[in-house]
Structures are given as C-alpha cells and as structure tokens.
Amino acid sequence: MIAFVARILVYGSAVEERERGQRALLVAQSVAAMPTVQEALLRPDGHTLLQPVVERIRVVNQVDYIVVLNMDRVRYTHPLSSRIGTRLEAADAGPAFAEHTYLSKEKGVLGTAVRAFVPVIDRDGRQIGVVLVGVLLPTWGAMLAAVWRELAVTAGAALLLGAAGSWLLAWHIKRQIYNLEPYQIAQLFEERMAVFNAIHEGIVAIDAQERITIINEAAKRLLGITGNPVGQPIRAVIPDTRLPEILHSGKPVFGQEIRVRGAHIVSTRVPIRSGGRVVGAVGVFQDRTDVHRLAEELTGVKALVDALRAQNHEHLNKLHTLAGLIQLGQTREALSFITQTTQEQEALSRFVLKRIGDPAVAGVLLGKVSRGRERGIRVVLDEASCLETLPDGVSSYDLVVVLGNLLENAMDALETVSQKTKRSMCALTKRRMRCPSPWPTTARASPQRSCRACLSGGSRQRETRTGGLACPLFGRLWKTPAARLPSTRLSGKEPCFTSPFRCGNRAHDREKGVGRTMEVIRTLLVEDDPLVCDVNRQMVERVPGFRVVGMARDGFEALRLAKAVRPHLVLLDIYMPGQDGLTLLKTWRKEEADIDVIAVTAAQDAPTVETLFRYGAVDYLVKPFRFERLKAALERYRQFRQLATGKTVEQDDWDHLRGGIEAEATLPKGLHAWTLQQVEDLLAASATPLTADEVAAGLGLSRVTARRYLDYLNRLGRVRLEMEYGTVGRPAHRYRWVGGSPA
Known part of the structure; x- marks a missing residue:
C-alpha cells in the first residue's frame, strides 16, 4: 500500500x-x-x-x-x-x-x-x-493533502478486494489439502518418510526423464548405493533395474525375478500416470538371494534323498538277485553279476563326478538314473555331456527343478509305451541341454508351436504326461539374458528339445582342445587410499576373467558392500580407518562368508602375516608390488577355483597347481610358468626341431620372447640346440625337445 x-x-x-x-x-x-x-x-x-x-x-x-x-x-x-x-x-x-x-x-x-x-x-x-x-x-505533504480522499477510497476498496480474494484462495487451498493445517502437513510428511524408510522392500521411483525421484534406505542397502542419488539418471546409478522399460511400454510387471548387481531380486514395476499419460514409474524390489540359496540347499537334499531311496530299492533288488543265484548254485553267474554291477556303477559315478561340476545337478542325474532302473526305464547320459559352470541368470535350483521335471515327465510318458526296451536320453554339453520334450503335440499343433505356447503361458496343463512343471519353469528361464527359444524336433515318434543354456567344462575343453568360456571372478577392492584403489582396479581388470564389482574405503563399508555385490575375491588392505582389515576378515570367517581374500598391504610384521594365513588368506602381496606379481596371484587363484568348484580334486591337479606356484617363484625375471608350459608342450608335440620364429608363430609370441624361453630350456638341458647350415648366410638355430613329457 x-x-x-x-x-x-x-x-x-x-x-x-x-x-x-x-x-x-x-x-x-x-x-x-x-x-x-x-x-x-x-x-x-x-x-x-x-x-x-x-x-x-x-x-x-x-x-x-x-x-x-x-x-x-x-x-x-x-x-x-x-x-x-x-x-x-x-x-x-x-x-x-x-x-x-x-x-x-x-x-x-x-x-x-x-x-x-x-x-x-x-x-x-x-x-x-x-x-x-x-x-x-x-511539497509531498501538499500533494498528499490534495488527494487524500481519493487515496482513502482506493485503499479501502483494495483492502476489501484483497481480503475477499485471500479468503477465496485460502478456502481453495484448504480444499486441495483436505482441510489440513501446516503443522498437520509437516507431521504427515514426517510420518510418511518414517514409514517409507521402515519398509523392508526397496522402493525406487523415476520421472519421465528417467531421473530418480524417490529411493528409500532399504533400496540403497539392497542395491549397494551410497549417498543420495535423487535427481541422477537411473541408468547411471542402477543400470539393471529395468524400470525405464515401464516408461516405454506403459504396462505393469508383477513379481518378476531379475538379477541386480549379482543378487536375486523379485521386482514389481508399475507406471505412474497423470492425465492419461505416463509421467514416471515406481518399482518395489525384494531380495531373494538368501531364499534362493536355501532353496538350492533344500533341492540338493531332496535330490540326495530321492537318489538314496531309489538306490536303496535298486540295491535290495540286486541283493535279492544275488542271493537267488547263490542259492541256485550259479556262483559263476553271481560273480559276473557282481562284477558287471560294480563296473557300471563306478563308471556312472566317475563320469558324473568328473563331467558335472554342480553337486545338485549331479545328484539329480544319479537319482533319475536309479529312478529309471526302478521303473524299468534305462536313463542314458550322453558321453559328450559336461556341465561345470552355470549360465548367467540361471541358478542351480532352477536347473535342477527343470531337469528333474523333464526326466520325470519323459519316464511317465514311456510307461504308456508298449515296446519292451524303454530308453530316455539326456545330454548336457558345453553348449546346450537336450532332453525329451515336455510339450504336448497334436495334429493341429506342431512341436515348435506347442513349445512357444507353453513358454508364453498358453499351456497350463499340469499332469505328468503333458509337460508338468517344466513348462512354466522353463518359460521363466527362457526370459533370462542367457536364453533363447528352444528348438524342438521329432525323431521318429519321440519329440525332444534343445535348451537355451550355454554351459562349459574347462577340463573337458582342455581334453578336446577347444576354446572355453572363462568364469568371471567378481572382485572387491578394500583400500582407504583412493589413488591406490584406482591403480589396483586398473591392474585387476587387465587380468582376463576378473571384474571389479565394488570399492570400499574401510571395513564397515566393505562389510555392507560385500552383502550387496557378493564377490568371489577381496583384495584387502590391513591398516584402514574405522574397521581394519584383520577385524573385517575375522568377521567374515565368523559369519562363514563364502569370500576368499588376498592381502594387499604394507604390513610386514610376522604376527599380522601369521594371523592373515590362519584366517584363510590365499595370498599376501606387500606394497609396492609389480603387476606381474599380482597377475600371478590372480591366475593362481583362478586355477584354485577351477579345482575347488569341481566334484573331486585329483592329486595330479593339485600337484600341478603347487608346481606352478613353485615354478613361478623360481623362474628368471620376465618368464612365466604358464607360457613356459606352452612352449614345452609345443616342442614336445613336434616331431622335428623348431626355430624361434616357428615357436613364436605357433604361440602368438614375439621372436625375442620365444628366444628367451628357448634359451632358458637349453640351459636346463630340456632342449637340444641344433645348427642347420644352408648354402648361404648364417646357420639356423633349431631346438629339439629332449626332456621327456612336459611337466
């Protein structure tokens, strides 16, 4: 006024x-x-x-x-x-x-x-x-005195209009906020935030520009997020939540299982609409990692119980047969029966334990073989079968349930067959899984169409002779990142399918001389110095097969981060603010965490080193160290994992690993045990002596590097240097292997 x-x-x-x-x-x-x-x-x-x-x-x-x-x-x-x-x-x-x-x-x-x-x-x-x-x-006073009446009338009218407008605006706002007072709104906001953060499930919301608008503490803890990511693009913070898909499709997704940063997550994602258009999306995430682990353990126990029950029944039948032969005086036939049965069982057990690395899968296969014998059906495992590592996004529990249902359905279907010899073939190769088809086929539905209908949810038949549980289970696995649609074909009257899974057996690949898929070892770095941590990250990621999934500044942060990213290996510093490395290692061992540790520290005192190895450190690197030393430690750890993840560990495999460690420590500077082994294998396999150029071309090395390894073997007496003289020029140096079989 x-x-x-x-x-x-x-x-x-x-x-x-x-x-x-x-x-x-x-x-x-x-x-x-x-x-x-x-x-x-x-x-x-x-x-x-x-x-x-x-x-x-x-x-x-x-x-x-x-x-x-x-x-x-x-x-x-x-x-x-x-x-x-x-x-x-x-x-x-x-x-x-x-x-x-x-x-x-x-x-x-x-x-x-x-x-x-x-x-x-x-x-x-x-x-x-x-x-x-x-x-x-x-003057101002004179002018004001001249117009004071007009000003008074104008001011009075303005005050009346302002009061009326204020009352109308306040009335409208009160209606919009449900007649709440400001202190009540503040109280509701505080209660909402408390309830929001008290929810056990993680909640994340984004706007139309894919920026995070809401995230609660449970989501941060579940997804391993530090700080406040509100306002940041969700693809940069959490790239695999699949929330942006809802913005484009506009369709809700309920109870879908996904993997976020290595954890099993059940996700419900719905669009946020305003005025008929999608303005955002909200997702609810529930951690199912522990449930999956428990399910895998229970599945393994169930498979073991089924296998023991079937084997017990089969064993009683064999004892009855053996007792009958002895009582009939047919001792030669009884001895032959014992020998044949023992050889078949040993061959089957040896084959499964060597080729199938996952214990649960091996158990279900042995159980189904015994189950087939019990039902008069011969379950045959293809000789080319092998399975050591599971594909990404597929757990042992999923594969056991699907495989068990497929074989059970096949045996149910064979019970209706009138032929005398009944056989069900199962093959687990390094590229695919192949079993009898669980999908019903009719005159109107081809096997491929029945397969697609079942996977898309069109077939819900439950009974054993029409596909059983394998249809919905396989349909869920089909949507994993590692999957593609199975191919279905008919062989005579027996439909079969090829699974989308790509599996591999490293030992079998080495025997066959084919390439293999390297397991990605998730690595967590725990180091209080950011510069040192970044250098270590670059060195680790230069080693094939290793991926850094997180970096922590102290023991407390590492403890939280390990639960989110679930690493295989931790490069652990000892002296850190907050919680030190020794305390963190003791905590993991107390919790029986499935985590291996390589100590990377400046600590050199004997008690610290002794404590580290007592609590299970697999190696110890003293700062500063060379990249070659870290690379050797990581490669030895990968070899150790390959042995440890197998069903059995042969003495030769363990001696080879230990020998490789000792050889690495005694080799001259710049030479590596693995490359030396490759040079020895190439020379031993060649019937004629080789030159340095031929060795370099055969192994993809430089001529200078190949010459260094050849000269080292010559000094050890494992190769003999032969001079080949031509008509002109200097003689060629050829190296002949004389050291027997390579180590």
Missing part, C-alpha cells in the same frame, strides 16, 4: 512539474514580447515603469515571481522591492544571455521552483535582456 501511494505521489509530482514549467514558460514568453518591457530595458529608470505592470501579470497568472534582467544581469522587477537594482548571481542563468530559451529547476529558500528563462529581443533583433519566471513546486 505504501509503495502504491509513493508511486502516485511520484507520478503526480512529475506531472505537476511539467504543467507548472509550461505555464512559467508561456508567461515568460508573453512578458518578453511586450513592447513596454523592451522600452523599459533601454531606460535607466525602466524599473519604475516595469514593476507595477509585471506584478499585475504575476498575480493574474499565479506565478511566484517574475524577474526582468538587463544584459548586465541587473534586476528591473522582483516580488521583493529591496532586490530591484541588484545583480542576479544564478548558475543556471548563463545560457539565457546567449539567446537560449529553457526551463530549469532550482532549490531556494522558499522551496524548489521550476524556472523559465526567455531572452528579450528588440526590433533590430538584438538581445537586450532576460525574463525569468519562477513557480514553486508543491
């Missing part, structure tokens, strides 16, 4: 100044044009003539003063008679004596006045004087 009044006064002052200035200028021009004024200025006593005339003009035109000056600036007229005949000493009067007409504003004793200066020109065009007319400007 004050600003409004001030604006009015400022505007009124400007208008008043302009109007009074124009009036003063007109009066000054009128006086300057009067012949009486011109004549009086030419006379020494002209003031006696001008003063009465000019004073009347001043009163009539309501100006404050009119001053007539000659060219010497002497006053001829003035409202105060005492100033007549005196000089005008005004700074703003100079241009007027140079024939200029203008307005000026001057502050005097009576107040601020606007003054008009007009030159007096005689008939000959000469300037003979100046007419000065001044009008005092009104």
Whole structure:
C-alpha cells in the first residue's frame, strides 16, 4: 500500500512539474514580447515603469515571481522591492544571455521552483535582456493533502478486494489439502518418510526423464548405493533395474525375478500416470538371494534323498538277485553279476563326478538314473555331456527343478509305451541341454508351436504326461539374458528339445582342445587410499576373467558392500580407518562368508602375516608390488577355483597347481610358468626341431620372447640346440625337445 501511494505521489509530482514549467514558460514568453518591457530595458529608470505592470501579470497568472534582467544581469522587477537594482548571481542563468530559451529547476529558500528563462529581443533583433519566471513546486505533504480522499477510497476498496480474494484462495487451498493445517502437513510428511524408510522392500521411483525421484534406505542397502542419488539418471546409478522399460511400454510387471548387481531380486514395476499419460514409474524390489540359496540347499537334499531311496530299492533288488543265484548254485553267474554291477556303477559315478561340476545337478542325474532302473526305464547320459559352470541368470535350483521335471515327465510318458526296451536320453554339453520334450503335440499343433505356447503361458496343463512343471519353469528361464527359444524336433515318434543354456567344462575343453568360456571372478577392492584403489582396479581388470564389482574405503563399508555385490575375491588392505582389515576378515570367517581374500598391504610384521594365513588368506602381496606379481596371484587363484568348484580334486591337479606356484617363484625375471608350459608342450608335440620364429608363430609370441624361453630350456638341458647350415648366410638355430613329457 505504501509503495502504491509513493508511486502516485511520484507520478503526480512529475506531472505537476511539467504543467507548472509550461505555464512559467508561456508567461515568460508573453512578458518578453511586450513592447513596454523592451522600452523599459533601454531606460535607466525602466524599473519604475516595469514593476507595477509585471506584478499585475504575476498575480493574474499565479506565478511566484517574475524577474526582468538587463544584459548586465541587473534586476528591473522582483516580488521583493529591496532586490530591484541588484545583480542576479544564478548558475543556471548563463545560457539565457546567449539567446537560449529553457526551463530549469532550482532549490531556494522558499522551496524548489521550476524556472523559465526567455531572452528579450528588440526590433533590430538584438538581445537586450532576460525574463525569468519562477513557480514553486508543491511539497509531498501538499500533494498528499490534495488527494487524500481519493487515496482513502482506493485503499479501502483494495483492502476489501484483497481480503475477499485471500479468503477465496485460502478456502481453495484448504480444499486441495483436505482441510489440513501446516503443522498437520509437516507431521504427515514426517510420518510418511518414517514409514517409507521402515519398509523392508526397496522402493525406487523415476520421472519421465528417467531421473530418480524417490529411493528409500532399504533400496540403497539392497542395491549397494551410497549417498543420495535423487535427481541422477537411473541408468547411471542402477543400470539393471529395468524400470525405464515401464516408461516405454506403459504396462505393469508383477513379481518378476531379475538379477541386480549379482543378487536375486523379485521386482514389481508399475507406471505412474497423470492425465492419461505416463509421467514416471515406481518399482518395489525384494531380495531373494538368501531364499534362493536355501532353496538350492533344500533341492540338493531332496535330490540326495530321492537318489538314496531309489538306490536303496535298486540295491535290495540286486541283493535279492544275488542271493537267488547263490542259492541256485550259479556262483559263476553271481560273480559276473557282481562284477558287471560294480563296473557300471563306478563308471556312472566317475563320469558324473568328473563331467558335472554342480553337486545338485549331479545328484539329480544319479537319482533319475536309479529312478529309471526302478521303473524299468534305462536313463542314458550322453558321453559328450559336461556341465561345470552355470549360465548367467540361471541358478542351480532352477536347473535342477527343470531337469528333474523333464526326466520325470519323459519316464511317465514311456510307461504308456508298449515296446519292451524303454530308453530316455539326456545330454548336457558345453553348449546346450537336450532332453525329451515336455510339450504336448497334436495334429493341429506342431512341436515348435506347442513349445512357444507353453513358454508364453498358453499351456497350463499340469499332469505328468503333458509337460508338468517344466513348462512354466522353463518359460521363466527362457526370459533370462542367457536364453533363447528352444528348438524342438521329432525323431521318429519321440519329440525332444534343445535348451537355451550355454554351459562349459574347462577340463573337458582342455581334453578336446577347444576354446572355453572363462568364469568371471567378481572382485572387491578394500583400500582407504583412493589413488591406490584406482591403480589396483586398473591392474585387476587387465587380468582376463576378473571384474571389479565394488570399492570400499574401510571395513564397515566393505562389510555392507560385500552383502550387496557378493564377490568371489577381496583384495584387502590391513591398516584402514574405522574397521581394519584383520577385524573385517575375522568377521567374515565368523559369519562363514563364502569370500576368499588376498592381502594387499604394507604390513610386514610376522604376527599380522601369521594371523592373515590362519584366517584363510590365499595370498599376501606387500606394497609396492609389480603387476606381474599380482597377475600371478590372480591366475593362481583362478586355477584354485577351477579345482575347488569341481566334484573331486585329483592329486595330479593339485600337484600341478603347487608346481606352478613353485615354478613361478623360481623362474628368471620376465618368464612365466604358464607360457613356459606352452612352449614345452609345443616342442614336445613336434616331431622335428623348431626355430624361434616357428615357436613364436605357433604361440602368438614375439621372436625375442620365444628366444628367451628357448634359451632358458637349453640351459636346463630340456632342449637340444641344433645348427642347420644352408648354402648361404648364417646357420639356423633349431631346438629339439629332449626332456621327456612336459611337466
């Protein structure tokens, strides 16, 4: 209101100044044009003539003063008679004596006045004087007093309208916020945040630009997020939540199992709509890693129980047969029966234990073989079968359930077959799983169409002879990243399918001489120095098969991060702020965490080293260390995992690993045991001596590197150097293997 009044006064002052200035200028021009004024200025006593005339003009035109000056600036007229005949000493009067007409504003004793200066020109065009007319400007108080009634009416009307508008706005806002007061809104917000963070499930919401708008503490803990990611793109923070898919499809997804940063997550994702369009998406995430682990353990126990029950039944039948043969006096046949049964069982057990690395899968296969014998069906495992590592996104539990159901369905189907010999073939190769098809086929539905209908949820038949549980289970696994649609074909009257899984057996691949898929070892770095941690990360990721999944600054952060990313290996520093490495290692061992540790530290005191190895550290690297030393430690750890993940460990395999460790430690600088083994294998396999160029080409090495390994073997006496002389030039150096079978 004050600003409004001030604006009015400022505007009124400007208008008043302009109007009074124009009036003063007109009066000054009128006086300057009067012949009486011109004549009086030419006379020494002209003031006696001008003063009465000019004073009347001043009163009539309501100006404050009119001053007539000659060219010497002497006053001829003035409202105060005492100033007549005196000089005008005004700074703003100079241009007027140079024939200029203008307005000026001057502050005097009576107040601020606007003054008009007009030159007096005689008939000959000469300037003979100046007419000065001044009008005092009104003060702020005077202007306010002149318009106070209008201002009072305007202010009153504005106050009434403002009050009415405020009441209407408050009423509308209260309706929008359900008649809540501000303190109630604050209390609701605090309660909402408390409930939101108390929810055990992780909740993440994004907007239409894929930026995170809401995330609770459970989601941060579950997904391994530190800090506040609100406002950041979700693809940069959590790339595998699949929330952005909901923005594009606009369709909700309920209870879908996904893998986020290595953890089994059950996700429900729904779009957020406003005005009929999708403006965001919200996801609810539940950790099912522990449930999956428990399910895998229970599945393994169930498979073991089924296998023991079937084997017990089969064993009793064999004992009955053996007892009958002995009682009939057919001892030769009894001995032959014992020998044949023992050999078959040993061959089957040896085959499964060697080729199938997962204990649960091996157990279900042995159980189904025994189950088939119990039901008069021969379950045959293809000789090319092998399975050591599971594909990404497929757990042991999933594969056991699907495989068990497929074989059980096949045996159920064979019970309806009238032929005497019944056989069910199962193959687990390094590229695919192949079993009898669980999908029903009819005259109207081809095997491929039945397969697609079953996987997409169109077939819900449950009973054993139509696919059983394998259909929905396989349909879920089909949607994993490692999957593609199974191919179904008919062999005679027996439908079969090929699974989408790609598996591999490293030992079997080495025997066959084919390439193999390297297991990715998830590695966690625990180091308080960010620069050292980044250097270690770069060195680890230079070693094939290792991927850094997280970096922690102290033991507390590492403990939380390990539960989220579930690493295989931890590169652990000892001296750190907060919780040190030794305490962290003891905590993991107390919790029986499935984590291996390589100590990477500057600690060299014997008690620390002894404690580290007592609590299961697989290696110990003292800072600073060379990249070759770290690479050797990581490669030895990978070999150790290959042995440890197998069903059995042969003495030769363990001796080879230990020998490789000792050889690595005793080799000259720059030579590596693995490359040396490759050179020895190449020389031993060649019937003719080889040159350094041929060895380099065969192994993908440089000629200089190959020559260094050959010279080292020559010094050990494991190769013999032979000189081959040609017609011209220097003789060629050829190396013949003489050291027997390579180690």
